[in-house]
Amino acid sequence: MTGGNVVGANAVSARATGVQAPAITISNVSMTFAGREPSQSVHALDDISLDIRKGEFVCLLGPSGCGKSTLLSIIGGMLQQTVGTVSVNGTPVSSPRPDDIAYVFQESTLFPWYTVLENFRLALKFRGIEEANWRDRAMQSLSAVGMEQFANHYPKQLSVGMKQRINLARGLCVGSEVLLLDEPFAALDEQTRMVLGEDLSILLARRGKTIVFVTHSLAEAVFLADRIVVMTARPGKIKASILVPEPHPRSPDFMLTDAFQNIRKELYGLLRDEIRQTVAAMRLARDAQA
């Protein structure tokens, strides 16, 4: 195989972790959302096991509705799984743990009633960080994404791209080791996405955080990830794990290489069947309703 290496998920995690303890351990996690009646319950995740080592950038990729965001919420302690365990830094997760885990949502969650700087200060206050350090840390993170001149703006004065950039910086400034990103660039246009992706790759190379990133963009996954975990249609299972052996920071030129294109093609092949299956299931549900 020319591009990445398709291997069983467990084989990869065993090799990737080596001797170091993994930052995130997901073992045999299943999730079922109870409906009003038993027939309405949704089986979202099925027996997911995955180890993510410290400093690794993992992308969860899959057709829409496959439970990748659900898995991210479970890792972040925002949702409680039905079966299995999730540990971050060796401790099982049962509720949000801002000391270890920062969570960045799909839409900007900057509070509109505070300025950018106040938003950062609040995040640090919630985290329980001493007031003396607030300003420095906030300004540092803002300048890391090139937004320091907007510190005293209100979110509504900024474009969607700027807001999401700042949202990302807020996730970084609290200094958590693990960063969970739920399609953070989904609402952005293609060009802004690319610029932000590059920013993220640079930041990652500099800070060595452990990142789990949910996306349904193939190019984004290949460009950013050290490892791409492909999920099946609902109920979500791990279909394949693909390594992207390219050091960070990555430049946009990486997208023009054969290696990039080959991994992308491979991912497309893996996803095509799953997407077909999802579409077929949606048609079936629609017909059943009609």
Add this chain to the structure above:
Amino acid sequence: MIAQDKLVIRTIQFGMLAAMFGAWYIVTRSGGTLKLFLPAPELVWREMGVLVRSGQLWSALYVTVVSIIKAYAIAAIVGIAVGFAVARSRTLVHLFEPVLSGMFAVPLTMFFPLFVLFFGIGPDSKVAYGATYAFFPIALNTIAAFSNVDDLYLRASRAMGASGWQQFRYVYMPAALPVTLTGLRIGFFICIASVLGGETLAATAGVGRATALAAELMETAKLYAWISFVVCMSVMLNLLALAVETRSERE
């Protein structure tokens, strides 16, 4: 808006006001029985002077303003407390919101005689009536404000590790403030209208009572003088409410 545009608009507004007074003056010159119903502006002006100098204005205004303040304080405190308590749970919102908005739709004016029956003809009945009427918009807006806080912000603050109190102080309160303030403003004007209206119906003192009495005795110059005072008072209170609102918006 550009300063010049603002000046033009102000000029037109004052022009309309002047035209109204001019028309009033010309109509009263034309004579006829109209004089009885519409006294000349200078007669009204003279009567206003008499009411100020004799101290009648101040004693009536004192009764009315104190009633309004008492009624509004009760409505605001009880309205916000009840609204917030109800908004705590979905079930309570489903239970109380339709009841409260249903009651607000009933013209409470019809119940005014009951207030007089229970609280007497003195200022207390006007306070109770004004407080009751103003309570509804304040409580309803507070419910709407606190039960519609975007879930995204609650989830985000929880993920960032906010405690229950921090979530209330930094997310719920600022998110709910604008709609709550709207309720407080609506309640404020309903409170003024209710107290004054109540005074015209049954009272022993106050601006509303004085106005109604002047009408009953066909002292039309005096009647118009009292109405003019009410208009001035409303304009000033409106400016006050606007100032409070712009200040809280800036914060």
